[in-house]
Amino acid sequence: MMSYQEGNAAAFDVLYVRHKGGLYRYVLRQLNNQPEIANEIFQDIWMKLIKARLRYQPSAKFSTYLYHMAHNRLVDYWRSEKNHKQHISYEDTHEDESAGPHNELQQQQVQQEIKQAIAQLPEEQRSAILLKEEGLLSLAEIAEITGVNRETVKSRLRYALKRLQGILHPLRPVQ
Amino acid sequence: MKDIEQDKDYQNIHEAYQASSDELPALSVDESILKAAHLAVEADDETDALALKRKHRNQSGVDTQPVKRAWYVPLSYVAMLVISLSVVMKLALEPEISPMPVETEFYEPELIVKEQLKQKTQSGVEKSSSEKSELNRSHPEITSMPESPAEATGPAAGFAAPNSAKSEMKKSAPASVASQREAGLEQALMARGRLESETLAKSKKRVLSQSTVKPVDGAGEEASSLADVEQLFSGEQDEDSSDNLSINASSIEKLYQSTASGNAETLNISADQQLLIDELVLLFKNKQYEILKEKLKLYRKNYPGVKANEALPRNLLDWELNNMGKSSQKE
Secondary structure, three states: OHHHHOOOHHHHHHHHHHHHHHHHHHHHHHOOOOHHHHHHHHHHHHHHHHHHHHHOOOOOOHHHHHHHHHHHHHHHHHHHHOOHHHHOOOOOOOOOOOOOOHHHHHHHHHHHHHHHHHHHOOHHHHHHHHHHHOOOOOHHHHHHHHOOOHHHHHHHHHHHHHHHHHHHOOOOOOO | OHHHHHOHHHHHHHHHHHHHOOOOOOHHHHHHHHHHHHHHHHHHHHHHHHHHHHHHHHHHOOOOOHHHHHOHHHHHHHHHHHHHHHHHHHHHHOOOOOOOOOOOOOOOHHHHHHHHHHHHHHHHHHHHHHHHHHHHHHOHHHHHOOOOOOOOOOOOHHHHHHHHHHHHHHHHOOHHHHHHHHHHHHHHHHHHHHHHHHHHHHHHHHHHHOOOOOOOOOOOOHHHHHHHHHHHHHHHHOOOOHHHHHHHHHHHHHHHHHHHHOOOOOOOOOHHHHHHHHHHHHHHHOOOHHHHHHHHHHHHHHOOOHHHHHHOOHHHHHHHHHHHOHHHHHO
């Protein structure tokens, strides 16, 4: 990011490729797998980053900075939507009817169940588990982004895992 | 954190989630983001270049805002012109304020001084006349002298009389008493004459110095009047001479009458009458009308006849006619 700040456009390309998947999925999961809105918000986040490039201070990891921006953008979105929870539609899950063999079908079913289970989690727990899984952030970094202390993040993660286990029980290991 | 990561259930969930996480943003989104990032860097370069150019311009001292600096100078000139013109127009259109009326009547301290001096000299004369009556009682030959100046003939009769008295006294009166009284009379008369000559000379000079006022002794007599004044002053130097004094006194009388009454020809009036006239004039000027009436009555009583009217100033006569009636003048 420092390199990009100094005017190296290629540095941004590297940065983008490195973080685009995780950030996109984080946004997508938070928005209950709505790709259109997720694309829009994802683009907004990167645009904000580009605009704020000159004000960037390397006080923490870039991923922390990036996911912090994403979290704030999602909060803004939810505030604007207000009843964002109503948008969570458990029926709005994509079942690929053209699944091929039985194993693939079973694997896709598991993945779908996981996505649904995450979507059913409370917002705080979902944020914590997604930041951990997609951003690969530590407890402290998650705590910084969400604005709570480290222990709170830890307990949220535990609750989220329990809940996922309950939803996915008996979870079959992915073959 | 390690506790959670080491949890077997978490490991299963983690693996299942990572296996399912293959979503990526749309290619159009990728392109737009990357394009925006590159454009931003290019824009930065351009702005940097512009800033660098501006910096160079400022350092070279080139005027960067020539138009902005130029406009206010002519504007200020125009504003000044408009304001000054409006002030001038306003002053020109305003109606002129009439000046305060100037008091034409001027204060004449000389008259007051003269009056005071005459009062003093009058008291001296009265004193001398009382002494004279005393002298007459003791020396009846002196009674042949005229008692009052009105009885004497000629303007300088009042002043000339003491001279004759002096000669008579020299002849008949005892030397010691006569010489004392003679000296007293002489001194009184000399003082009177001196003071009168001073004041009259000054007033005469003042009258002559005013170009608009012609000398009252007659046309073309300015030089002679001046000569008279000079003569008066020169006469003052010979104070010891009684002859000079009498001459000077007569000159003074002549001049004084001519200047005070305003008549062209010299009136045949006595010094006492003239003193009374002066007093009347002063009272009239000071607007002390009650006292003026009394004095006028006294004047009419002492000096009846038409000549007494001629000696008075015209304005005083008019005032008397208006305020005291014609009968008073007839008296």
